[in-house]
């Protein structure tokens with residue numbers, strides 16, 4: 001093992017995942033330099049281990065007491081304006097930067113574009129992994145490029161949006177072809193001519209008294225809405241929305257509407273229909289219910305919470321019970337959003 005690789009053993013991950021699951025990592029590296037990844041790749045014993053790349057741990061469910069994989073905790077720091085194009089300012093942040101702090105920093109530079117995604121927990125490096133999004137905006141809208149380290153060949157390279165294959169809460173990084181890639185930094189193109197994105201009705205309503213809202217004002221409205229609706233992981237363990245909104249064929253949606261005329265659904269450009277997972281869970285009577293020490297957040301049925309001392313297995317048992325009920329009633333199998341470790 002290289003002498004300068006900060007490898008630790010038997011490290012508690014309780015403070016490193018927002019569900020507060022008290023799992024332990026057998027082997028753990030705090031990655032503060034890309035050279036640490038190269039050192040792991042160059043060491044035959046370490047390179048042969050399965051890996052868990054960890055950011056802020058806000059989109060993970062650790063289902064085991066002990067994590068067998070080598071945990072690579074991304075702590076690369078730094079953010080800067082790196083250039084301009086005719087219509088945008090290019091800003092880059094390294095993977096370990098906190099996402100919300102980065103959004104705040106762009107706003108302080110007078111740059112709009114990321115404000116609808118204020119207060120999403122986690123790191124910049126994880127933001128392209130599931131193409132994070134909120135209030136009608138997604139990372140891909142302002143994405144320019146990113147840099148990856150590839151464990152398959154030990155090289156570092158740049159990827160553009162097409163190579164990242166962004167989709168709804170999806171990208172190449174969530175598929176086998178992207179499994180060897182670790183994001184080192186992300187560059188965003190923030191528009192010089194900014195206009196507010198108020199497609200989301202609740203957000204539009206929150207700023208309706210302001211003639212021409214600024215990015216700062218839109219961010220403040222987003223922050224206020226989120227604080228009202230979502231549990232703060234510092235107070236109650238959770239990973240945000242636990243299930244993706246399912247997309248079904250139009251005929252399936254029409255059949256459901258016969259029985260459930262108030263079904264929440266949104267037509268998709270390809271003719272399919274996106275259903276609101278929270279509505280489906282609520283209609284199965286799960287909102288506010290507990291199973292052991294795991295529960296469904298009373299204000300938002302999409303959010304599963306650790307009521308204190310829950311294991312990953314308990315959260316998973318609750319998730320499975322919800323999936324089974326929703327499938328039995330609506331014929332749709334909900335898909336978890338967080339990564340299961």
Ligand SMILES: Cc1cc2nc3c(=O)[nH]c(=O)nc-3n(C[C@H](O)[C@H](O)[C@H](O)COP(=O)(O)OP(=O)(O)OC[C@H]3O[C@@H](n4cnc5c(N)ncnc54)[C@H](O)[C@@H]3O)c2cc1C
Nearest residue numbers: 053055056057058059121122123125126132133183239240
């Ligand atoms: C209260 C709350 C609200 C949330 N709201 C939203 C929301 O509105 N919209 C939304 O999209 N998400 C939301 N989330 C989910 C979560 O915040 C995002 O998915 C976030 O991007 C996860 O970042 P992270 O650093 O915590 O990633 P982690 O949870 O540490 O990791 C998530 C996945 O990304 C991989 N990964 C992390 N960093 C890297 C890297 N540098 N290179 C390669 N792979 C990497 C991990 O291996 C894992 O597979 C919410 C979560 C919480 C707790």
